[in-house]
Amino acid sequence: MSDKPTTIKEIAKILKISVSTVSRALNDHSSIGLTTKMRVKKLATELNYEPNQKAIQFLQGKSHIIGVILPELSESFFSTAISGIEDVAYKRNYTVLLAQSHDDADREKLLVEKMKTQRVDGLLVSVSKTTSTYEHFEMFKKLNIPVVFFDRIPPIKDIHYVASNLENGTYEAVNFLLKKGHRTIGMINGPTTLVASHERKEGYIKAMISNRLKFDPSLIVSCDLSETGTIDVMNTMLNHRRKPTAIVTFNDYVALFAMRYTRSLELEGIDFVSYANLPIINYMDYTPIASVEQFPYKQGKKAADILIDLINRPKNETGTEQAYFNVVVESELIVPTPK
Amino acid sequence: MSDKPTTIKEIAKILKISVSTVSRALNDHSSIGLTTKMRVKKLATELNYEPNQKAIQFLQGKSHIIGVILPELSESFFSTAISGIEDVAYKRNYTVLLAQSHDDADREKLLVEKMKTQRVDGLLVSVSKTTSTYEHFEMFKKLNIPVVFFDRIPPIKDIHYVASNLENGTYEAVNFLLKKGHRTIGMINGPTTLVASHERKEGYIKAMISNRLKFDPSLIVSCDLSETGTIDVMNTMLNHRRKPTAIVTFNDYVALFAMRYTRSLELEGIDFVSYANLPIINYMDYTPIASVEQFPYKQGKKAADILIDLINRPKNETGTEQAYFNVVVESELIVPTPK
DNA sequence: TAATTTTGCGCAAACGTTTGCTCAATGGTT
DNA sequence: AACCATTGAGCAAACGTTTGCGCAAAATTA
Numbered sequence: 001m002s003d004k005p006t007t008i009k010e011i012a013k014i015l016k017i018s019v020s021t022v023s024r025a026l027n028d029h030s031s032i033g034l035t036t037k038m039r040v041k042k043l044a045t046e047l048n049y050e051p052n053q054k055a056i057q058f059l060q061g062k063s064h065i066i067g068v069i070l071p072e073l074s075e076s077f078f079s080t081a082i083s084g085i086e087d088v089a090y091k092r093n094y095t096v097l098l099a100q101s102h103d104d105a106d107r108e109k110l111l112v113e114k115m116k117t118q119r120v121d122g123l124l125v126s127v128s129k130t131t132s133t134y135e136h137f138e139m140f141k142k143l144n145i146p147v148v149f150f151d152r153i154p155p156i157k158d159i160h161y162v163a164s165n166l167e168n169g170t171y172e173a174v175n176f177l178l179k180k181g182h183r184t185i186g187m188i189n190g191p192t193t194l195v196a197s198h199e200r201k202e203g204y205i206k207a208m209i210s211n212r213l214k215f216d217p218s219l220i221v222s223c224d225l226s227e228t229g230t231i232d233v234m235n236t237m238l239n240h241r242r243k244p245t246a247i248v249t250f251n252d253y254v255a256l257f258a259m260r261y262t263r264s265l266e267l268e269g270i271d272f273v274s275y276a277n278l279p280i281i282n283y284m285d286y287t288p289i290a291s292v293e294q295f296p297y298k299q300g301k302k303a304a305d306i307l308i309d310l311i312n313r314p315k316n317e318t319g320t321e322q323a324y325f326n327v328v329v330e331s332e333l334i335v336p337t338p339k
Numbered sequence: 340m341s342d343k344p345t346t347i348k349e350i351a352k353i354l355k356i357s358v359s360t361v362s363r364a365l366n367d368h369s370s371i372g373l374t375t376k377m378r379v380k381k382l383a384t385e386l387n388y389e390p391n392q393k394a395i396q397f398l399q400g401k402s403h404i405i406g407v408i409l410p411e412l413s414e415s416f417f418s419t420a421i422s423g424i425e426d427v428a429y430k431r432n433y434t435v436l437l438a439q440s441h442d443d444a445d446r447e448k449l450l451v452e453k454m455k456t457q458r459v460d461g462l463l464v465s466v467s468k469t470t471s472t473y474e475h476f477e478m479f480k481k482l483n484i485p486v487v488f489f490d491r492i493p494p495i496k497d498i499h500y501v502a503s504n505l506e507n508g509t510y511e512a513v514n515f516l517l518k519k520g521h522r523t524i525g526m527i528n529g530p531t532t533l534v535a536s537h538e539r540k541e542g543y544i545k546a547m548i549s550n551r552l553k554f555d556p557s558l559i560v561s562c563d564l565s566e567t568g569t570i571d572v573m574n575t576m577l578n579h580r581r582k583p584t585a586i587v588t589f590n591d592y593v594a595l596f597a598m599r600y601t602r603s604l605e606l607e608g609i610d611f612v613s614y615a616n617l618p619i620i621n622y623m624d625y626t627p628i629a630s631v632e633q634f635p636y637k638q639g640k641k642a643a644d645i646l647i648d649l650i651n652r653p654k655n656e657t658g659t660e661q662a663y664f665n666v667v668v669e670s671e672l673i674v675p676t677p678k
Numbered sequence: 679t680a681a682t683t684t685t686g687c688g689c690a691a692a693c694g695t696t697t698g699c700t701c702a703a704t705g706g707t708t
Numbered sequence: 709a710a711c712c713a714t715t716g717a718g719c720a721a722a723c724g725t726t727t728g729c730g731c732a733a734a735a736t737t738a
Contacts, residue, residue: 005458005482007723007724007725008724008725009724009725017687017688018687018688018689019688019724019725019726020687020688020689020690020725020726020727021686021687021688023724023725023726023727024687024726024727027726029727030685031685031686031687032685032686032687033685033686033687036686036687050455050456051456051724051725052397052458052723052724052725053402053456053457053458054393054396054397054400054402054458054723054724055397055693055723055724055725055726056724056725056726057393057397058391058393058394058396058397058693058694058695058723058724058725059692059693059724059725059726060693060725060726061393061693063392063393065434072422073418073419073421073422073425074415074418074419074421074422075418076413076415076418079412079413079414079415079418079421080412080413082412082413082418082437083411083412083413083439086412086437086438086439090438090453095404095434095436095457096435096436096437097434097435098421098425098435098437099425099429100422100425114429116389117389117392118392118434119344119391119392119393143344256623260624263624284595284623284624285599285602285623285624285625286624346693346694346695347694347695348694348695356717356718357717357718357719358694358695358696358718359695359696359697359717359718359719359720360716360717360718362694362695362696362697363696363697363717366696368697369715370715370716370717371715371716371717372715372716372717375716375717390694390695391693391694391695393693393694394693394694394695394696394723395694395695395696397693397694397695397723397724397725398694398695398696398722398723399695399696399723400723
């Protein structure tokens with residue numbers, strides 16, 4: 001019966017016109033008469049015709065697939081981002097080829113190869129923590145396949161990327177705490193190698209300065225983000241000559257560790273502000289009083305949009321300087337309304 | 340330079356042999372001489388040849404894409420499952436076309452259409468909460484495209500599915516609580532329409548009976564899984580003539596709601612056991628003392644494997660009864676070792 | 679009315695690969 | 709020496725669609 005999908009040929013045969021006419025009619029080409037168009041379209045819908053994407057993609061040398069390589073699909077930040085990527089891809093008629101590196105540089109490299117084999121039209125990557133070489137990405141550039149980095153940006157030049165700017169979010173966070181009356185605000189920052197750590201620090205400083213307060217560098221401490229590391233820096237904080245009454249932490253995990261620790265010491269009254277990684281925070285008993293939202297969904301959308309734009313940009317004339325998209329998604333302080 | 344990928348044609352031209360010979364040589368066809376094979380393969384690797392998947396897929400009428408429709412990508416259960424699906428698809432050379440229904444039946448229907456348009460070779464679905472009609476899936480059956488349901492199974496006949504059996508996990512959970520000395524065990528179950536609710540109940544009953552205890556149906560209450568709903572049923576529980584000393588909850592969210600509520604009443608000493616949805620539970624202060632693991636990763640893997648098997652099964656001779664895969668992944672009680 | 683433009687449509691090539699068929703050359707058997 | 713089997717390789721079709729080019733008929737202009 002309806003076993004094999006209808007093709008353009010069959011429509012042509014039934015209507016006794018040529019395949020090309022049918023094709024053009026369906027694509028609303030200007031050189032086809034209105035009546036013919038109508039007839040073709042009518043029959044097409046009757047026969048439930050749907051163009052064979054494979055054939056089109058093959059013919060046009062486009063796979064209409066974008067590769068997405070992320071460290072961990074099951075991490076909330078990334079799965080939310082995927083959600084955004086998928087929504088855009090869907091809307092723009094692209095397919096998402098998904099892969100996860102599990103934060104392993106070797107596997108990541110393999111995946112990049114695989115993506116090449118699959119002839120993806122573009123690549124969206126959040127690099128693994130352990131990635132230290134980047135030739136596999138350079139290769140894509142040579143092949144003229146656009147690559148957009150996303151959230152975790154490698155430290156190389158001439159790349160497209162989308163990342164969140166944590167400076168202003170942090171600024172708002174610190175400002176919020178200042179407005180609440182806090183004067184001694186600690187910050188548990190991440191490793192100094194991360195761009196993200198630097199941005200957080202800048203935001204902190206900016207907030208202090210704009211409130212005409214002196215910036216005390218010793219109130220910002222680096223942390224390896226583990227639980228024991230967090231406890232260590234908390235001890236430093238709590239023994240500081242100026243004991244903070246509020247603390248900004250690098251992420252939700254650190255916040256939870258720190259809060260758990262202070263409670264175990266039966267310390268009360270320290271306000272925590274964090275960066276939103278965990279939607280589940282809504283279900284918890286003790287949570288930061290505010291958090292900086294990084295909009296992973298939005299970031300994913302943006303990155304996908306840029307990638308697809310790049311894929312469809314007019315052939316870059318050789319010799320012309322290539323422009324690089326460096327998009328920054330602003331972060332924002334979210335203060336939950338108490339229920 | 341290396342702008343356009345190498346094709347089989349170029350290899351043929353360089354070696355002054357025909358395209359078909361090259362193709363066969365690369366595919367280790369028996370009718371090609373060893374020397375020719377060697378020459379071809381050597382040049383192929385030198386030229387970095389990689390077959391154009393699109394062309395092959397087009398020619399063979401196979402897209403090598405499996406569609407995956409899930410309610411929410413960012414929910415941990417599903418993103419973990421995806422992880423498993425992706426790993427299998429990757430290994431078996433399939434591409435995952437991802438889409439999320441956001442638990443909206445209409446969107447789900449649209450997505451199914453889209454999948455059809457994209458000519459997926461197979462479909463993996465966890466149906467949305469609001470889905471109540473299933474013709475769009477029937478259509479796939481007519482087109483001879485296999486569909487495997489997964490975790491959330493629609494209540495219709497003659498389908499392939501993979502789901503977890505919660506009966507034995509629940510049995511273990513209740514048993515565990517009984518061993519701990521509890522005699523009055525409550526259960527906050529989900530809507531009675533769900534298969535999952537039924538299985539949980541069966542497991543509960545089985546555990547009671549095998550311990551020679553009387554089963555009290557009034558200790559099992561249905562809940563809409565919302566926070567207010569949870570509080571309602573908790574009130575019922577707490578005012579029960581036999582107040583439970585332990586409660587099995589439908590999922591982690593319900594457990595958290597319930598635990599928060601009991602703490603707000605300054606009630607202590609009720610043990611909770613839940614079903615593992617949330618990895619983040621490790622970071623929390625108050626958690627269930629045990630949980631039933633449903634192995635979403637394993638389920639995803641299994642479902643993907645079955646789907647791809649179905650895709651590649653020999654053409655089902657008309658008239659032959661079709662066999663349906665109904666795979667059950669056993670659940671298991673996990674008791675965290677206290678740190 | 680003749681010359682020109684416009685309109686509407688068909689022909690055929692192209693995309694990269696696989697595969698059934700054909701066929702020549704080689705080697706082995708009577 | 710005549711015959712057959714095997715081996716190795718080429719020809720060409722096929723998959724479904726798009727698109728440049730060509731061409732006839734109709735419509736417009738001069």
